[in-house]
Amino acid sequence: MWALRRASIPLRNRGVSIGISRVSCAKLEMPSPGIEEDKAGTFESPQEAYDRHPNLKRFYRTARGSSNVFVVRHNFSLQAGAKSSGEEDELEDGFSELEMPSIAVKNQDGNVEDESDDELISEPELSDDGVDIEEPSHKELELLDTETNPSEKKAFKKRAQSALFNAILAAPGFSVHNALDKWVEEGHDLSRAEITLTVTNLRKRRMYGRALQLSEWLEANKRLDFVERDYASRLDLIAKVRGLQKAESYIVKIPKSFRGEVxxxxxxxxxxxxxxxKKAEDIFNKMKDLGFPISSFACNQLLLLYKRMDKKKIADVLLLMEKENVKPTLFTYKLLIDTKGQSNDITGMDQIVQTMKSEGIEPDINTQAILVKHYTSGGLKEKAEAILKEMEGDNLIKDRWVCQVLLPLYAQLGKADDVSRIWKVCESSPRIHECMAAIDAWGKLKKIEEAEAVFDRMSKTWKKLSSRHYSVLLKVYANHKMLAKGKDLVKRMGDSGCRIGPLTWDALVKLYVEAGEVEKADSILQKATQQNQMRPMFSSYLAIMEQYAKMGDIHNSEKAFHRMRQAGYVGRLRQFQALIQAYINAKAPAYGMRERMKADNVFPNRALVGQLVHVDAFRKTAVSDLLD
Structure with a gap:
């Protein structure tokens, strides 16, 4: 049995409170499913709550039967503090599950590699070439399995690329099958280890289409005996390239013996x-119906989803985990810590950290970075500095891998001297991730010349830079409205033959938006989507939409909203907030807006309710009453 200590106290004077319940035999306070405290401090009935969320009836079937739950008035830190301004936002895609950059960690050989949390699911559209953030559960989905011998595994770790990967990379986009046929004809290696390494490199570069073609060719030509994880890898790629519906249809084609939990x-x-x-809850219920055990992985996916879309449901998942005796993982705690921080509930955040430690789970470097971020945002600079010193340790030269983490965090605190001190540790022989972190840090400190100097150093050290590396400096220019320098940098990218993808488009869009040229930003994004098969980032669309909203341009705001839906971004609060703001600024009524939100399963928070009042075509005012 696990428990989280009480994470918050009633702070009704600070904003909206969500009433929840507490399991009496544990310290974890969670809501009795279906019981919710409204803004007036009353509770709606369980039936009313379940009618409002009909898809949760089966999902919480087991938890509702718990006999050891009694209702108390407190909250899970969803009140609106000064930081959140009463809005359930923080939903921008392109970040990781915690909306933070993935942090590099040391592998067994002492080298630096990207952190790969088993349960960390990040957005697939971040970039076209090697983004730091790991994508869905590589350790769970890769083709490498236990049958691979130790020598192959060792070779897999040591080689950064493979000949097969280079052959696929050199082939035109839709001729991967031809390249593979030629590869076999020439008698080259096609072992499982080689295939695994190739898929890994393709995934790291977000080349999901090519990875899918490779998987299809392997099965069609019977070059690999597929096991469940191979089918899972294919399923994951189909979902990314062709969408959830195609992925779900593919499941019935998988042999029944391999149609397991993975x-x-x-x-x-x-x-x-x-x-x-809705689809996530349906799949979760399907897994229960098939008799699969409720795992921490599955619960973490729901927590991640609700953290982004509907924080009120987080406590319901925790109640289910308690009932089913599902132990929280480090990732579970990260999600809860970050949720508390976003709600500006620092006390609750600290209590979750204490609970995590009491359960024998120590905060990793990523968790510490999350804490620093929220302490800094909350004005608790001393607490943030204390954690940074702990992260830094006694021998930064020995633990140099942590430098890339410290640089932007010290910059967020405004500590230019510390940024300079950390950079000096790396400056003599910088690594590329350290350079990127330094550029970001100097940009946050508004020291553009220092950022440019690091970029020049990076471009001289590594002759072939990717769009990800250019995008770091491009974002600095965008944040400081330096349009001319941004244009020059993009031209430099093109001249170098750099492959430009969603990350670069995002920086370009923000560059032009910040410079007041939203039409140009819109044009760039439209051309990019027409000329490429990659999906732009959510934040790219949103930046354009919000700018049109400020101008009161309803027509273009609606167009941006429609294009987001076409790209697969379902309706969420941030989109509707921007769209409604366009109507407000245009002083025009928004007919049917509540119905549109209901169709998208979007429930307004207090800020959005306030917006809706202003665009209600049938709103009664003192003047309208007189005229009537």
Whole structure:
């Protein structure tokens, strides 16, 4: 039995409170499913709550039967503090599950590699080439399995690329099958280890289409004996390239003997990535119906989804985990800590950390970075500095891998001297991730020349830079409205033959939006989507939409909203907030807006309710009453 200490106290004077319940035999306070405190401090009935969320009736069937639950008035830190301004936002895609950059960690050989949390699911559209953030559960989905011998595994770790990967990379986009046929004809290696390494490199570069073609060719030509994880890898790629519906249809084609838990949890993870609450809940219920045990992985996907879309449901998942005796993982605690921080509930955040430690789970470097971020935002600079010193340790030269984490965090605190001190540790022989972190840090400190100097150093050290590396400096220019320098940098990218993808488009869009040229930003994004098969980032669309909203341009705001839906971004609060703001600024009524939100399963928070009042075509005012 596990428990989280009481995470918050009633702070009704600070904003909206969500009433929840507490399990009496444990310290974890969670809501009795279906019981919710409204703004007036009353509770709606369980039946009313379940009618409002009909898809949760089966989902919480087991938890509702708990006899050890009694209702108390308190909250799970969903009140609106000064930081959140009463809005359930923080939903921008392109980040990781915790909306933070993935943090590099040391592998067994002492080298730095990207952190790969088993349960960390991040957005698939971040970039076209090697983004730090890991994507859905590589350890769970890769083709490498236990049959691979130790020598192959060792070779897999040591080689950064493979000849097969280079051959696929050199082939035109839709001729991967031809390249593979030629590869076999020439008698080259096609072992499982080689295939695994190739798929890994393709995934890291977000080349999901090519990875899918490779998987299809392997099965069609019977070059690999597929096991469940191979089918799961294919399913994951189909979801990314062709969408959830095609992925779900593929499941029936998988031999029944291989249609196990890994298959369904892969689909569940992609539902979380797509922020499709209904489909995710359906898949979760399907897994229960098939007799699969409720795992921490599955619960974490729901927590991640609800953290982004509907924080009120987080406590219901925790109640289910308590009932089913599902132990929280480090990732579970990260989600809860970050949710508390976003709600500006620092006390509750600290209590979750204490609970985590009492359960024998120590905060990793990523968790510590999350704490620093929220302490800084909350004005608790001393607490943030204390954690940074702990992260830094006694020997930064020995633990140099942590430098890339410290640089932007010290910059967020405004500590230019510390940024300079940390950079000096790296400056003599910088690594590329350290350079990127330094550029970001100097940009936050508004020291553009220092950021440019690091970029020049990076471009001289590594002759072939990717769009990800250019995008770091491009974002600095965008944040400081330096349009001319941004244009020059993009031209430099093109001249170098750099492949430009969603990450670069996002920086370009923000560059032009910040410079007041929203039409140009819109044009760039439209051309990019027409010329490429990659999906732009959510934040790219939103930046354009919000700018049109400020101008009161309803027509273009609606067009941006429609294009987001076409790209697969389902309706969420941030989109509707921007769209409604366009109507407010245009002083025009928004007919049917509540019905549109209901159709998208979007429930307004207090800020959005306030917006809706202003665009209600049938709103009664003192003047309208007189005229009537």
């Amino acid at each position: 298959i369904y949890r892969t689909l569940l993870a992609n539902c979380a990535v797509a922020t499709n609450i």
